[in-house]
Amino acid sequence: MTVTETAVTISVDGNDVSVPEGATILDACTAAGIDTPTICYGPTLTPVNACRVCVVELEGSRTLVPSCSRPAEEGMVVSTDSERVNHSRKMVLEFLGSGVDLSQADELNEWSAKYGAQPDRYDNPERMNEDVKIQDDLYVRDYDKCVLCYKCVSACGDDAQHTYAISMSGRGFGARIATEFDVTLPDSACVYCGNCVAVCPTNALQFKTEFDLREAENWRPEDQSVTTTICSYCGVGCNLELHTQDERIVKVTSPDDHSVTWGNLCIKGRFGWQYVHGDSDD
Amino acid sequence: MADLHFTDAVATDGEKAAVDLALGENSGLSLEGERVVRGGASRRRGLRHLLLPALHALQKESGWISPGGLNYVSEVLQVPPAESYGVASFYEMFRVDTEPGHDDDVVHVCIDAACRIDGADDLIASLEREGKHVHRSPCLGQCERPPAVFIQGRKKPDLVPADDDPFELPQAGDEGLRLLKRVGVVDPTSLESYREHGGYEALTKAIDMGADEVLAAITDSGLSGRGGAAFPTGIKWTAVRDAEGDEKHIVANCDESEPGTFKDRLVMENDPFALVEAMTIAAVTTGATNGWIYIRGEYPQATGRLENAIAQARDAGLLGDDVAGTGKAFHLEVRRGAGAYICGEETALFNSLEGFRGEPRNKPPFPTTNGLFDQPTVINNPETLLNILPIVLDGAEAYRSVGTDGSPGTRLFCVSGRVATPGLYEHAFGATLGEIIESAGGASGQVQAVLLGGAAGSFVTADSMDLPLTLEATREAGTTLGSGVVMVFNDDDDMADVCQRIAEFFKNESCGQCVPCRVGAIRQHEMIVAIGDRPMPADKRELHEDMVQVMADASICGLGHTAASAIKSALALGLIGANQ
Ligand SMILES: Cc1cc2nc3c(=O)[nH]c(=O)nc-3n(C[C@H](O)[C@H](O)[C@H](O)COP(=O)(O)O)c2cc1C
Ligand code: SF4
Ligand code: SF4
Ligand code: SF4
Ligand code: FES
Ligand code: FES
Numbered sequence: 001m002t003v004t005e006t007a008v009t010i011s012v013d014g015n016d017v018s019v020p021e022g023a024t025i026l027d028a029c030t031a032a033g034i035d036t037p038t039i040c041y042g043p044t045l046t047p048v049n050a051c052r053v054c055v056v057e058l059e060g061s062r063t064l065v066p067s068c069s070r071p072a073e074e075g076m077v078v079s080t081d082s083e084r085v086n087h088s089r090k091m092v093l094e095f096l097g098s099g100v101d102l103s104q105a106d107e108l109n110e111w112s113a114k115y116g117a118q119p120d121r122y123d124n125p126e127r128m129n130e131d132v133k134i135q136d137d138l139y140v141r142d143y144d145k146c147v148l149c150y151k152c153v154s155a156c157g158d159d160a161q162h163t164y165a166i167s168m169s170g171r172g173f174g175a176r177i178a179t180e181f182d183v184t185l186p187d188s189a190c191v192y193c194g195n196c197v198a199v200c201p202t203n204a205l206q207f208k209t210e211f212d213l214r215e216a217e218n219w220r221p222e223d224q225s226v227t228t229t230i231c232s233y234c235g236v237g238c239n240l241e242l243h244t245q246d247e248r249i250v251k252v253t254s255p256d257d258h259s260v261t262w263g264n265l266c267i268k269g270r271f272g273w274q275y276v277h278g279d280s281d282d
Numbered sequence: 283m284a285d286l287h288f289t290d291a292v293a294t295d296g297e298k299a300a301v302d303l304a305l306g307e308n309s310g311l312s313l314e315g316e317r318v319v320r321g322g323a324s325r326r327r328g329l330r331h332l333l334l335p336a337l338h339a340l341q342k343e344s345g346w347i348s349p350g351g352l353n354y355v356s357e358v359l360q361v362p363p364a365e366s367y368g369v370a371s372f373y374e375m376f377r378v379d380t381e382p383g384h385d386d387d388v389v390h391v392c393i394d395a396a397c398r399i400d401g402a403d404d405l406i407a408s409l410e411r412e413g414k415h416v417h418r419s420p421c422l423g424q425c426e427r428p429p430a431v432f433i434q435g436r437k438k439p440d441l442v443p444a445d446d447d448p449f450e451l452p453q454a455g456d457e458g459l460r461l462l463k464r465v466g467v468v469d470p471t472s473l474e475s476y477r478e479h480g481g482y483e484a485l486t487k488a489i490d491m492g493a494d495e496v497l498a499a500i501t502d503s504g505l506s507g508r509g510g511a512a513f514p515t516g517i518k519w520t521a522v523r524d525a526e527g528d529e530k531h532i533v534a535n536c537d538e539s540e541p542g543t544f545k546d547r548l549v550m551e552n553d554p555f556a557l558v559e560a561m562t563i564a565a566v567t568t569g570a571t572n573g574w575i576y577i578r579g580e581y582p583q584a585t586g587r588l589e590n591a592i593a594q595a596r597d598a599g600l601l602g603d604d605v606a607g608t609g610k611a612f613h614l615e616v617r618r619g620a621g622a623y624i625c626g627e628e629t630a631l632f633n634s635l636e637g638f639r640g641e642p643r644n645k646p647p648f649p650t651t652n653g654l655f656d657q658p659t660v661i662n663n664p665e666t667l668l669n670i671l672p673i674v675l676d677g678a679e680a681y682r683s684v685g686t687d688g689s690p691g692t693r694l695f696c697v698s699g700r701v702a703t704p705g706l707y708e709h710a711f712g713a714t715l716g717e718i719i720e721s722a723g724g725a726s727g728q729v730q731a732v733l734l735g736g737a738a739g740s741f742v743t744a745d746s747m748d749l750p751l752t753l754e755a756t757r758e759a760g761t762t763l764g765s766g767v768v769m770v771f772n773d774d775d776d777m778a779d780v781c782q783r784i785a786e787f788f789k790n791e792s793c794g795q796c797v798p799c800r801v802g803a804i805r806q807h808e809m810i811v812a813i814g815d816r817p818m819p820a821d822k823r824e825l826h827e828d829m830v831q832v833m834a835d836a837s838i839c840g841l842g843h844t845a846a847s848a849i850k851s852a853l854a855l856g857l858i859g860a861n862q
Contacts, residue, residue, distance in 0.1 A: 084831075092836065095797050124812075166364055
């Protein structure tokens with residue numbers, strides 16, 4: 001990392017790291033080559049620092065601090081591998097595992113293994129207990145898999161789509177992502193941009209194509225290929241990544257770092273490919 | 283406003299009228315609304331901060347937040363309906379379900395410790411036999427008169443039946459009273475009476491002294507916050523005075539929902555002008571022009587008395603565009619909460635007042651620079667503010683003449699449970715736990731445990747009667763004064779039941795935002811219920827310790843940090859889970 005005039009230097013696990021002013025502790029950890037677990041953080045989203053899996057120990061702070069949102073300040077001394085840090089990360093993952101279906105949350109499961117989470121330590125834990133919501137042909141919402149990371153809310157709202165179709169509702173363990181009065185998506189403000197699906201870390205939101213293939217036990221990521229193209233619907237020039245399996249498009253994404261989309265698309269780019277196959281209803 | 287999407291549900295005429303009335307000059311759909319964004323000063327320009335008053339109006343009119351009513355409010359205030367729903371569903375006093383019973387008054391009965399050991403269950407059973415719509419409520423802030431009741435009226439004002447009983451301060455006439463000297467003496471509805479009892483002398487003096495001198499006196503007095511965190515008030519006020527900002531705010535945190543706490547209610551009900559005066563001193567000292575009293579929704583009498591006090595002060599030129607001839611403006615408003623303990627956490631309170639879900643914000647940045655509407659804000663507990671009056675009038679030295687070096691001055695104690703005369707007591711810091719209980723007529727029965735500092739505090743046993751109640755001594759003893767709660771349990775009380783309820787309280791009151799608290803609080807409750815009055819196996823003790831640590835280390839706010847502390851102390855003291 002080149003040191004610029006406005007760089008700040010902090011110590012991470014005993015090594016000095018310089019990052020541009022405004023960068024977070026997480027950025028500094030990444031610059032230092034340290035892998036930090038994150039759930040609610042997204043490179044294109046305003047940090048909500050809700051999941052707490054990214055916490056680090058900051059000298060002088062009574063509690064651990066979320067690295068994803070805490071700006072790096074000159075002279076900070078940070079530990080990412082202390083007993084306290086590892087304990088909190090383990091417990092956050094363990095807590096999530098005790099109540100949420102993480103069967104399709106591959107990255108979380110890797111971290112859970114790394115930190116030694118034991119979600120089965122709890123007797124009869126209350127779980128999310130939600131049925132899958134299948135309300136249209138485009139994507140499904142399976143809140144049994146939801147870790148309440150707010151990413152979909154941010155993507156639907158201030159950070160990308162400005163549609164505000166969904167919000168956090170309720171309180172405590174009863175909190176859920178919902179439309180007003182839980183009306184169906186077609187009745188809500190949703191415009192089917194699929195940007196919420198793109199940011200969901202646990203597959204609680206997934207394309208109907210993927211859901212159907214999984215139900216049919218025919219979802220085979222290892223057999224899928226990705227083709228990059230430019231959306232032909234309008235002149236904006238969004239980058240599309242077409243994921244295909246058995247020569248059929250199974251989902252469409254856009255790269256997070258693409259300067260036009262930042263990972264976001266509209267209904268045409270995201271779902272318009274159904275017309276490519278001439279059968280929107282398979 | 284065209285880009286908001288609404289379902290077909292339409293508000294009734296009654297709902298529209300009720301909302302329009304609540305919004306006053308901001309009512310109606312002719313507004314040039316501006317889309318409000320999360321974060322940043324652009325929030326201030328929106329109308330979103332009127333969401334809570336509008337939802338209160340809907341709830342009163344229809345007995346719930348109906349889909350049509352929600353659409354109307356959302357359209358008028360230009361809030362996306364999904365977000366309005368997210369807000370409405372956050373609060374205990376708002377119903378968003380379609381279960382029957384919307385037409386009834388809701389009788390809230392407290393089921394927290396002081397009331398559950400004193401008749402709450404029987405009262406609920408008899409009310410339900412009468413066919414009343416009962417809501418089991420967390421502490422209603424009336425722990426000195428259990429079992430506590432609050433009636434949320436349908437199409438009529440809310441009511442606390444016990445407010446009709448004559449009020450008497452147990453320490454009435456005590457020469458040593460500083461903070462309570464007017465309580466029970468002054469006519470709380472009259473500015474004239476307040477002035478006759480020394481009211482507004484402090485404001486006059488503060489204006490003469492000027493900001494620097496007032497800030498110096500507060501700093502030298504050693505006053506620290508009484509809302510639980512004991513932060514030095516002088517540092518806070520000075521930071522706001524020094525902060526850059528066109529608009530600054532003074533907020534009185536009157537959410538008072540810590541189980542066992544009722545001090546702020548009694549002060550607001552019986553000496554409301556004192557709070558208004560102290561906030562005005564804060565305003566002229568720091569340069570704030572807006573003041574907000576955020577009061578819990580279950581305090582109708584205190585709300586009415588504060589509104590009356592504000593109106594009288596405004597009429598007398600003590601609030602408004604020109605405060606007491608200084609040329610400085612200070613506009614003060616009362617806002618009601620709607621049943622959510624977490625909204626007493628300062629940044630959750632800001633979000634709640636702004637019309638967002640009462641979820642705490644991450645700190646830093648701190649309220650002194652980024653508070654209400656992202657602007658510099660002083661937020662204080664009413665008891666803290668009350669201390670400003672004697673500090674300004676008599677100076678720091680006189681203020682420090684009682685109490686200890688580390689904890690100067692006096693403290694209000696909310697004494698409840700098994701004592702002869704439960705109530706509000708003022709003592710110099712340093713009085714022992716035993717002395718405080720004695721002042722309330724002594725314990726009834728053999729003391730089994732005392733809950734210090736509220737549900738977020740911890741238990742001590744009869745061995746701690748000589749503990750001086752100061753910040754430093756309680757910290758050293760591993761406990762806390764918190765919000766001044768001293769709740770006494772005797773040998774007949776079922777501590778397993780009390781602890782289960784404390785665990786349930788945190789489960790219910792967690793805002794749900796962060797994983798350590800949202801999941802930790804429910805797992806703790808499940809564990810404590812499963813243990814009941816049986817011994818706690820070693821592996822479960824270890825698991826509880828693991829939970830305590832992540833909640834204290836990694837939660838966003840104080841609720842999660844302290845949600846396991848009372849249970850932890852009960853386990854350590856053998857009040858629950860002991861092997862016998
Ligand atoms: C869960 C929670 C609830 C709180 N409730 C209150 C409250 O009802 N009243 C209050 O003054 N402070 C409450 N606080 C503390 C406030 O966050 C804040 O520290 C206080 O209002 C500052 O005022 P002070 O400095 O005068 O004490 C609460 C804190 C937490 C974490
Ligand atoms: S698909 Fe787009 S508009 Fe619909 S909920 Fe998701 S982010 Fe919001
Ligand atoms: S649905 Fe997915 S993105 Fe949304 S809160 Fe749940 S886990 Fe996060
Ligand atoms: S600690 Fe609890 S109350 Fe505080 S932000 Fe986290 S979930 Fe909400
Ligand atoms: S990734 Fe930092 S708190 Fe969730
Ligand atoms: S009112 Fe019942 S415990 Fe406070």
